[in-house]
Amino acid sequence: MSRFLVSKYSDLEAYTPGEQPKDRKYIKLNTNESPYPPSEGVLRAVNSSQAELLRLYPDPTCSQLKGKIAGLYGLAPENVFISNSSDDMLNIAFTAFASDEKPAYYPDITYGFYKVFSKLHGTKAKIFPLREDFTIDPQNYMGLAEGLIVITNPNAPTGLALSPEDIKKICLGSPDCIVIADEAYVDFGAESCIKLIGELENLIVCRTYSKSMSMAGARLGFAFASKEIIQDLEKIKYSTNPYSVNRITLAAGEAAIDDIEYYRDNCRKIIETREKTSQELKKLGFELTDSKANFIFAKSDKLPGKLIFEKLREKGILVRRFEQDRISEYLRITVGSPEEMQALTEALKDILSE
Amino acid sequence: MSRFLVSKYSDLEAYTPGEQPKDRKYIKLNTNESPYPPSEGVLRAVNSSQAELLRLYPDPTCSQLKGKIAGLYGLAPENVFISNSSDDMLNIAFTAFASDEKPAYYPDITYGFYKVFSKLHGTKAKIFPLREDFTIDPQNYMGLAEGLIVITNPNAPTGLALSPEDIKKICLGSPDCIVIADEAYVDFGAESCIKLIGELENLIVCRTYSKSMSMAGARLGFAFASKEIIQDLEKIKYSTNPYSVNRITLAAGEAAIDDIEYYRDNCRKIIETREKTSQELKKLGFELTDSKANFIFAKSDKLPGKLIFEKLREKGILVRRFEQDRISEYLRITVGSPEEMQALTEALKDILSE
Numbered sequence A, B: 001m002s003r004f005l006v007s008k009y010s011d012l013e014a015y016t017p018g019e020q021p022k023d024r025k026y027i028k029l030n031t032n033e034s035p036y037p038p039s040e041g042v043l044r045a046v047n048s049s050q051a052e053l054l055r056l057y058p059d060p061t062c063s064q065l066k067g068k069i070a071g072l073y074g075l076a077p078e079n080v081f082i083s084n085s086s087d088d089m090l091n092i093a094f095t096a097f098a099s100d101e102k103p104a105y106y107p108d109i110t111y112g113f114y115k116v117f118s119k120l121h122g123t124k125a126k127i128f129p130l131r132e133d134f135t136i137d138p139q140n141y142m143g144l145a146e147g148l149i150v151i152t153n154p155n156a157p158t159g160l161a162l163s164p165e166d167i168k169k170i171c172l173g174s175p176d177c178i179v180i181a182d183e184a185y186v187d188f189g190a191e192s193c194i195k196l197i198g199e200l201e202n203l204i205v206c207r208t209y210s211k212s213m214s215m216a217g218a219r220l221g222f223a224f225a226s227k228e229i230i231q232d233l234e235k236i237k238y239s240t241n242p243y244s245v246n247r248i249t250l251a252a253g254e255a256a257i258d259d260i261e262y263y264r265d266n267c268r269k270i271i272e273t274r275e276k277t278s279q280e281l282k283k284l285g286f287e288l289t290d291s292k293a294n295f296i297f298a299k300s301d302k303l304p305g306k307l308i309f310e311k312l313r314e315k316g317i318l319v320r321r322f323e324q325d326r327i328s329e330y331l332r333i334t335v336g337s338p339e340e341m342q343a344l345t346e347a348l349k350d351i352l353s354e
Helices: A040-047 A061-075 A088-098 A112-118 A163-174 A228-239 A247-260 A262-283 A307-314 A336-353 B038-045 B063-073 B088-097 B113-122 B166-174 B227-238 B247-259 B260-283 B305-314 B338-353
Strands: A080-083 A104-107 A126-128 A145-154 A175-180 A203-208 A221-222 A287-290 A295-300 A332-335 B080-083 B104-107 B125-129 B149-151 B177-182 B203-208 B219-223 B286-288 B295-300 B330-334
Touching: A040 B038, A061 A080, A061 A221, A061 A247, A061 B038, A080 A088, A080 A228, A088 A112, A088 A145, A088 A175, A088 A203, A088 A228, A088 B166, A088 B177, A112 A126, A145 A163, A145 B149, A163 A175, A247 A262, A247 B247, A262 A287, A262 A336, A295 A307, A307 A332, A307 A336, B063 B080, B063 B219, B063 B247, B063 B338, B080 B088, B080 B227, B088 B113, B088 B149, B088 B177, B088 B219, B088 B227, B104 B113, B113 B219, B125 B166, B149 B166, B177 B247, B203 B295, B247 B260, B260 B286, B260 B295, B295 B305, B305 B330, B305 B338
Parallel strands: A104 A126, A104 A145, A145 A175, A175 A203, B104 B125, B104 B149, B149 B177, B177 B203
Antiparallel strands: A080 A221, A203 A221, A287 A295, A295 A332, B080 B219, B203 B219, B286 B295, B295 B330
16 A cells, blocks of 8 residues: 555555466366357457447447447436446445445445445445345335445345335435435346336346356346436536546447347356255255355255365365355355366265265 | 436436447547558467357456566556556545545546546535646646546646656655546657656556547556555555456457557657648648647638538548637547548548638
8 A cells, every 4th residue: 555545545455356277277167158159140240349339439439339239128328327347336336335324235245345345435234134034125125215225136145136116115215315226136037127127216237247158258237227227327427537448348248139039048057057066955955045046055964164165176076165154164166167077076076075 | 217226317418328229330539549451460369369268257367468567668567457448447546536625637628537436426526727828737636635636647638747756746746636637648748757657656647548449349447656656546446346457458459569569659659740730731731730640730811610510421431529618629639640631631621712
């Protein structure tokens, strides 16, 4: 730290991403990436990015991509926000809708970045513990003073989903709060709240290309909300980094929408692999949540989570583990290809029988 | 605007980028892009971005690119910061080093985004008028209370440069301020302050791939500073959007460094075109600053700036004009290819003789 840093950031602790070690080749089940490549159309779009295009600034309004996304989800372009990843969108939303006077509200066990955004933006965070079974109690989020409610849905790392009806109850129950439904994982079996846009004044639905669209490397997020909320988000975007989404990512994002069936097929495969692997893990004595995401959240009845984590790593398999109360025995295991999950199951069998 | 927006942003006015109209094909001399394409190596790097890579998150530490940039400029990787454009870097620096108690200091005529960042971050801006001849008076920036001094060098839209000696005087004269030398345009004939990194505790030198590296469409910026300042910038980066630079841009950025001689040649060509066009404009009665950037800043002795701007637009040539005191008669004209500048000169001849 330098002596010049604004003092309120001196004890800010940045988000810790899942490790990306380079010491050997790993089966990477630790950062919820897709095991399947982007579509042929996306690869063509990337490869046909021409010199002429790269020397010129991208369109800061992302109007073509907005139009494509609006069309796919049956909304108007004015209801769509485009960002350089969903983290970028969340940071912009915290800027716009949370402050020292407008708290952020979220569960104790959820995406770890909300805590960082709260600290960064000087927001008093009000944190509601999940129920004993890791479900969110919608009642916690009713009657709240103006601020920002953030619900990852399905939640991470539990994989458990609220219904759109519950999200609607929260929106209506706290009408002076913005409610973000962060649907990063929704394509793997949960029900989206997009259909509520238009009906609810205070709802933002946030999405990403990183999981179901196999484009974590390209950095692209989007969100749906009322025209007025989108204007607020864009005011902040255009006041921080107007051209944050580059030309190649925009082209790739458009091409992916054209190939949406390919991605839907991938999601079906991932769901199938998740269910199959879940059965295998249960046979090995693991306790699992009913995950609707592209990861499994599991605890062994025999060995500590930390030990399994380390033994898997020794065997060349990376999973994610959180040093946090109530979940420190759990592993969050990304659903990879069937072959990768087979290797995982075999490795766990070995570890448990050692 | 929605009723949920944090009130301090209600009168925030976002930065207005140069227009990107699509109604016809224009000669685009309004956003300081390069007339030359990225190098062959960059195109190869983009085209060889493989499926496997795009589905995976990029390296948030950008370590390979950091190493290449450090090597090119003779510094250590720990002195290098990588960002999604130099706007992103500036926004992060305003976050880290300016606040309601730490003012931002900058000239009245400079990059328009500083004003937006000041408002966004609740910083009291202290603005120093340029001298009558549009030069910066380094004395203005001596003995300042702790805060953030931002000097575009060469300045925009004037093109006038301070020497590294003057920047050094400012750093030493206001030792409790961070001093950013924003060198977006330095490759077109000014002298860089990079050699002062290591010597001066409070200097940040900020650079971009958008101008001399022909990659405005890929969004890539970088900065040099002490190890401690880089740590501060990274703390903010990793607390807002850790993976902000995508895989393809990282690969392109690395390849561009390998092809640095190509870009240096382009800069030489652009300088030559600038000087030739400047002579032509002087013959037409224009008054010009001694620009060291990839643009010309010029005022006609015959017609109002607004009229020329509009007439050029009608003729299919876009330039930039600022509705601001002291410079509203001036045009900022990006140095394009020799053919484009020939077309500009011809168009101006026509307009002046109409």
